[in-house]
Amino acid sequence: MTVLDHLSTFPRVHMGHLPTPLEPMTNLGRELGLDLWIKRDDCTGIGFGGNKVRQLEFYLGKALAQGATQILITGAVQSNFVRAAAAMAARLGMGCHIQLEDRVPDVGAQYRENGNVLLDQLLGATLHSFPEGEDEAGADAALGEIAEALRAKGEIPYIVPLSADQPPTGALGYVDAARELLEQDAEFDVVVVASGSALTHCGLLFGLRALGNGTPITGVCVRRDATAQKARVRRRLDDLAQLMGFANPVAEQDIQLDDRALAPGYGRLNDGVREAIRRTARTEGVFLDPVYAGKVMAALIAQADALKGQRVLFWHTGGQPALFGYADAL
């Protein structure tokens, strides 16, 4: 059985606008001395799109198979994951409970009320707050308590898990995205993509290698430094192999991470990110978000000289609604 045969055994709801476009970034590429391309996963369609749509197709497939009536999910206040989950739950006629974690210090009213938070409210999700932003297991436990309360009322809750102790179901969406990229029939010297929970990074890496493609992938750190993130990617690749029942095809030296754009930390801007957001908008008419894609582009710009002349794929993972939450910082 191929990796795609294994993938086809998982329940999935097809809701994304796929395949997403693969386009040249001619103007920015010329400025940087690169043959630069963009994979438009900001255009996955439902609920302002982004990479979480591909991941949620598999989580919600599982939820539907279990007869769930309510989707529960936790994330940062400006989380794109919870916003996409609320949109997809609405489309499936399910309720959605969102737990928002205080992960980012020193934020203002725009961050707390605009952007994704506004969209969560418009989508009719019930919002809960969780104070400790770096405690993944604690956040999952608090979500478990909300689930208990719903169960007591006769609802069937499905929790979209965030913690690394849970199976990496969302990565299945990016194993499929690897197939999609190969069908778009373009070769790249390197793919550059955000690495947060690492499910996008792991799915792509696993999928490409399992399909016999050796294109290097650089994961750009958005939450942890390169050492911590490398350990997470390694572990999640093993978890993905176990989930899929397919041997891990990724070699140790394939796990490449770049944390040069991370400072001062998750969800916090630096000048390189501000510049990357402006420059990409002004040269290509493409918006990058401040938490993920903006950091990826900042890291790419910072290493452009080393990549001179190469064919580079920038994987846009979406997240633009957060721009409105970061209006003050921009």
Ligand SMILES: *Cc1c(COP(=O)(O)O)cnc(C)c1O
């Ligand atoms: C969540 C997110 C990422 C990171 O993806 P992971 O699979 O968690 O590593 C990147 N970009 C955007 C816009 C996101 O919302």
